[in-house]
Amino acid sequence: MKAKESKREPLFHIVRRDHMPTWNRMLIRVLAVLAALIFCGILMVAIFHIDPFRFYRSMLDGAFKTPRRRWYLLQSMSILLCISLAVTPAFKMRFWNIGAEGQTMVGGLATAAVMFYLGGKIPTPLLFVAMIAAAILSAMIWALIPAVFKARWNTNETLFTLMMNYVAIQLVTFCIGNWVKSGSGILAPMSKYGLPKFGPSDYFPNILTVAVLTVLMFVYLRYSKHGYEISVVGESENTARYIGINVKKVILRTMALSGALCGIAGLLLVGGTNYTVSTSIVDNQGFTAIMVSWLAKFNPIFMILTSFLVAFLQAGTKQVSTDFRINESISDIVTAILLFFIIGCEFFIQYKILFNHRQKGSEQA
Amino acid sequence: MSKKILSVVLALVLCILSLFAVSCGNGKTGGDGTGEGTGAQQGGNKVKVGFIFLHDQNSTYDKNFMDAAEAACKAAGLSEDQYIFRVNVPEGNECKVAAEDLVDQGCNLIFADSFGHEEFILAVAKEHPEVQFCHATGTMAHTEKLANFHNAFASIYEGRYLAGVVAGMKLNEMIEDGTIKADEAKIGYVGAWPYAEVISGFTSFFLGARSVCASATMEVNFTSSWFDVNAERDMANALMDHGCKLISQHADSMGAPSACEERGVPNVSYNGSTLESCPNTFLVSSRIDWQPYFEYIIGAMKNGTAIDTDWTGTLKNGSVKLTELNTSAVAEGTAAKLEEVRTALENGSLHVFDTSKFTVGGQTLTEYMADVDTDAAFTPDTNVISDGYFHESEKRSAPYFDIIIDGITRLDQNG
Numbered sequence: 001m002k003a004k005e006s007k008r009e010p011l012f013h014i015v016r017r018d019h020m021p022t023w024n025r026m027l028i029r030v031l032a033v034l035a036a037l038i039f040c041g042i043l044m045v046a047i048f049h050i051d052p053f054r055f056y057r058s059m060l061d062g063a064f065k066t067p068r069r070r071w072y073l074l075q076s077m078s079i080l081l082c083i084s085l086a087v088t089p090a091f092k093m094r095f096w097n098i099g100a101e102g103q104t105m106v107g108g109l110a111t112a113a114v115m116f117y118l119g120g121k122i123p124t125p126l127l128f129v130a131m132i133a134a135a136i137l138s139a140m141i142w143a144l145i146p147a148v149f150k151a152r153w154n155t156n157e158t159l160f161t162l163m164m165n166y167v168a169i170q171l172v173t174f175c176i177g178n179w180v181k182s183g184s185g186i187l188a189p190m191s192k193y194g195l196p197k198f199g200p201s202d203y204f205p206n207i208l209t210v211a212v213l214t215v216l217m218f219v220y221l222r223y224s225k226h227g228y229e230i231s232v233v234g235e236s237e238n239t240a241r242y243i244g245i246n247v248k249k250v251i252l253r254t255m256a257l258s259g260a261l262c263g264i265a266g267l268l269l270v271g272g273t274n275y276t277v278s279t280s281i282v283d284n285q286g287f288t289a290i291m292v293s294w295l296a297k298f299n300p301i302f303m304i305l306t307s308f309l310v311a312f313l314q315a316g317t318k319q320v321s322t323d324f325r326i327n328e329s330i331s332d333i334v335t336a337i338l339l340f341f342i343i344g345c346e347f348f349i350q351y352k353i354l355f356n357h358r359q360k361g362s363e364q365a
Numbered sequence: 366m367s368k369k370i371l372s373v374v375l376a377l378v379l380c381i382l383s384l385f386a387v388s389c390g391n392g393k394t395g396g397d398g399t400g401e402g403t404g405a406q407q408g409g410n411k412v413k414v415g416f417i418f419l420h421d422q423n424s425t426y427d428k429n430f431m432d433a434a435e436a437a438c439k440a441a442g443l444s445e446d447q448y449i450f451r452v453n454v455p456e457g458n459e460c461k462v463a464a465e466d467l468v469d470q471g472c473n474l475i476f477a478d479s480f481g482h483e484e485f486i487l488a489v490a491k492e493h494p495e496v497q498f499c500h501a502t503g504t505m506a507h508t509e510k511l512a513n514f515h516n517a518f519a520s521i522y523e524g525r526y527l528a529g530v531v532a533g534m535k536l537n538e539m540i541e542d543g544t545i546k547a548d549e550a551k552i553g554y555v556g557a558w559p560y561a562e563v564i565s566g567f568t569s570f571f572l573g574a575r576s577v578c579a580s581a582t583m584e585v586n587f588t589s590s591w592f593d594v595n596a597e598r599d600m601a602n603a604l605m606d607h608g609c610k611l612i613s614q615h616a617d618s619m620g621a622p623s624a625c626e627e628r629g630v631p632n633v634s635y636n637g638s639t640l641e642s643c644p645n646t647f648l649v650s651s652r653i654d655w656q657p658y659f660e661y662i663i664g665a666m667k668n669g670t671a672i673d674t675d676w677t678g679t680l681k682n683g684s685v686k687l688t689e690l691n692t693s694a695v696a697e698g699t700a701a702k703l704e705e706v707r708t709a710l711e712n713g714s715l716h717v718f719d720t721s722k723f724t725v726g727g728q729t730l731t732e733y734m735a736d737v738d739t740d741a742a743f744t745p746d747t748n749v750i751s752d753g754y755f756h757e758s759e760k761r762s763a764p765y766f767d768i769i770i771d772g773i774t775r776l777d778q779n780g
Contacts, residue, residue, distance in 0.1 A: 066469045068469060177558075181742070182560060182561065182736070183559040183560040185590070191488070322450065325450065327422070
């Protein structure tokens, strides 16, 4: 026995896969999502003693039960998708912009500032133009500041963009402190200066805007010269330089685009949804968007799926928390489990596990 | 061998998957048909209440509401499906979404607990005249005059005054035993925003303290957030560094009380007792008990009677409360003194904002125009001083005392 044990090989070894058919990859990912949901169900039984079927049903109810919930799901998904689109070109270029939260907030703040100072003083169509311009320009500038430092002095863009988020939050607090004379810290919604509404739901204009942006971004990244340059800079800056791409220019241009899209998200949040601004208005979606974009492999079309998944999870788990009177951190737990499974399944897409067949004895396989 | 294991695992996965698919199917079909307004039609009573809270139990402010709501619903005999709690609802469009969703689920009474919810609730109230909407801390019901939109608050300044008496007694004790000199009796106050609700609160607290400790002064600063654990802790520490010997706060996290416990500085809390986590420094806490209000509105729904447009809870009707004293930390004789002051407040022989007890810029106030009717420019519109005192929470339930009196220093402006 002992002699045999010393010869034992590991049970399996890992080999990198050459390629895997697309449908196969998709299947693995779908299986991962299902496995995560099953795992969550088991967890619900084990920790909260909730009937797992009621748990799943509650999740579905939370997202889809009434027309209002379905529209709101689309709305949440659209805002998340918009910010995800914004971070995508920079990430593809390997510029780690984690400042989408602040860029969106600044865009929203600029929108609110225009509504606050110019609302009722200039003709409405002009007001809308000013709101759109202010949102896009301000967020663009907010994104360009770290880009300029990166392009000129090679500063660390991750830290820089992160810090800019905190500055943006303070800026919002400062403005609210000055604007709201009662000192309540709550800026009353300026609903009458909101962007025009049309279509079957109040959220329809937001959803439509983001749908159009998604297609445009897909085309831009896939078929334009700019999109190609972004890919090359992302793959290797030296290669990019060698083939004559002006890397600094690409960095600045791409961050400006990122900022502009965040600005639009801020515009939709303030001008098209809330009509007011607060420090919690972006609600960490600037960070969630990074995940959404990454999970979709920076492909805007896949992002429709991933942003839907995250929005569904958020709506669903909120309902679970309401129905079963458990803390809302359940929402974060479920989302985290799901991400863990999805990211984990990438391992099985990249590698395959080979079981080692023992040499000794009767070979069964 | 390994192939067998693999196939078994796969079979298992498939089994679970099919189970999941079945559950999905059930969820969808069941979800569409049933469940609409079951609570509303149940039994003889027709109440289904939807509660909207800004945060969850981690906020002392919301916990105070949630506990009261739970107790009131139980006391009124409502079953579990007759009340819904929505937590972490921000003061934006989400509030409107939550309120509309509660209407969709058959709620006929909807309550929201945070100031910034008001305009969103108001918008939903206009669209759903068949549903009653109640909003705590708001200011607009008495001017909007909608039949289904109501505000509520409590004369919490009375509670703050009583808590101030406890603080003043503690300062006296520290002076007597030589820990501090009389002119060092400085209180530090962590405020959220320089809003009338906060100013009214710290002024009444200060007046209570000064009524027993004549040399007391107070420094106030603001975190510019209603809920920010770190900012509140840092500010409490900064105030203690600045020489404050006792801390109180009007902000909704455990930041300030826990900073006090770490440094052994007495703390007067708000929204509820912090005795459990601060056994050495917690003195007392004033709070609004919302249970009487919740019972009142649920009762009104059951009986089909109208709900007051603007309801003010008081010391007398049990809405303004002090928690139990921390007997190991408060000064001797505090309980007896509190009883005496409470009786005086209740029988009207003592007014918290008695104009003979404070000055503003060295002058005694004889009249003051407050912004009672909310408008965009916050125009002062109503004289609130008569008969020798400032009539707080009488012209409307939400506080409007927004004067900085002598003895109180706003650090955000002067320091």
